[in-house]
Amino acid sequence: MNIKDFGGEFALINLIKRGIKLDKDVVLGIGDDCAVLKFDKKNYLLFTTDTIVDGDHFSLEWWKPEQIGMKAVEINSSDIYSMGGIPKHIIVALTLPDETSVEFVRDLYRGINKSCKKHKINLVGGNITHGKQLNIGIGLIGTVEKKRLCLRSCAKAGELICVTGYLGGGRAGLQLFLNRKEGKSKSHHLLPKANPGGRIISQYSRCMIDVSDGLASEVKHICEESNVGAVVYKEQIPIKKEVFSDAKKLGKDAYDFALHGGEDFQLVFTINENKINELRKRIKFSIVGEILPKKKGIFLIDKGKKYSLGSGYDHFKTRIKEKK
């Protein structure tokens, strides 16, 4: 059976999870942004991996090697911040096609080092091999204080759903490139940024996830893992003016980009209402919905009407090849 018909990326992950046995050093295995492992009295170790591939996660047509290197580090750091942690040590597994130049590799690593420096990450190792397609795999270790660990599974009914920054820019930018149009959103696509604000949020929230596949998908992950329902208020989703105007140029809906586009790498978290004012003093965020009891379901409210929340980006179900 092909993967798409089987149910895509997430059905495959469920298949892989089955029958895995873990020893007592593992606090949490497959199923969140990072694995959580025992470390010392006060801290857990976080362990994550994310790969970017030419044609799927970037295009050599539009991307400079330095930007590709930065993206590889930023998206992995984002997974650590979304667990409330601090990224620490990175390894890079490079697969390079024959035609790759030394200058390309040098500039790629300039980007990797730039993002490592920004997030105070040590580049400690890696592996270089040959293949048909440029493929950059990252392994990242971080740490998190036990009491500040944030999981997808810790949302509680009654908590508010919040999101940092703005959404939709990542996908709007990609669509501009694919459709050969101009617009400010292009920079959101080329320069995704991990949000260290996760370190502040982890002092107030126990449930967090980063927006890699779109807000709808992330809220659904939280609901599934926390065994709760949720409502998202469409008009409260934070979207920049430039994303609205770029979406218009493309004949698309900016809210679709925010809900189902992905690659914004902002943080979605749930929080008790009485902590909102305190957190507001420290970082900027928007309230976009509320966690509900499971029986209420998961839905979107748009101008007072109830809609299904829809899904996010799936590498095996959604393929971006419009007008390319």
Add this chain to the structure above:
Amino acid sequence: MNIKDFGGEFALINLIKRGIKLDKDVVLGIGDDCAVLKFDKKNYLLFTTDTIVDGDHFSLEWWKPEQIGMKAVEINSSDIYSMGGIPKHIIVALTLPDETSVEFVRDLYRGINKSCKKHKINLVGGNITHGKQLNIGIGLIGTVEKKRLCLRSCAKAGELICVTGYLGGGRAGLQLFLNRKEGKSKSHHLLPKANPGGRIISQYSRCMIDVSDGLASEVKHICEESNVGAVVYKEQIPIKKEVFSDAKKLGKDAYDFALHGGEDFQLVFTINENKINELRKRIKFSIVGEILPKKKGIFLIDKGKKYSLGSGYDHFKTRIKEKK
């Protein structure tokens, strides 16, 4: 400039190493089989990555998905054993082409789980994405007692150079497949095994490396990092009878496979002569040479004559495409 003309994989690694700054939590960064990181009072954390790619590290023509999964885990575990450590937690970054079936992924993970079980490794996470070519990247964390850490840089003049098991089978097997001939060495190619004997060796030796690119290459790594010279006695290199007869079928020299072939995943280590007898009681190994002062150089002795040791497999300089 292309990577081959620049000097291949190892020249590229030297370029990448330049200008990297590391903080006090890093004991050793790029340059050995694993990165060495601070962990607790008695132990270090080991961190490594290795990727296998269709067409370079395995061929879907000859390999069953289960064998591919096992290889991915074994070659990474080998990097941990060669530092004297214990493999602990693994993450898998999969890049799958469109045509990949669910059954293939299931069987691949059957192999991954089989090797994880054998080495008592927890499969704790991963990432699945889409690409043109099957690419399996592994990130592996292990631990090692501080006093049992083995490094490429710790060989001393006067120590003996030893190797576990037999060499040359990995490359002999590959050549049989490429030349469509039969022979026992095929199984060495299809079922590479990490050697947990590294845990025993680390009680007697401070310098170890695994044979991934051939004995010549590994001895040269040791010499370079330890600032020493070395002599290898060709006739003492342990090679199985079946590898000699398979090499004959192929019109090749079995010693060439052992010295320059790679993918045997046996362990090369240096040891003080007075510890040899004690270690002999616990594991099997062969003495193949001796560490010399740097000024003596690095060479091979064959029937009393001195030769250059030559190089190992390089993914950008050596490409295996004979008679395919």
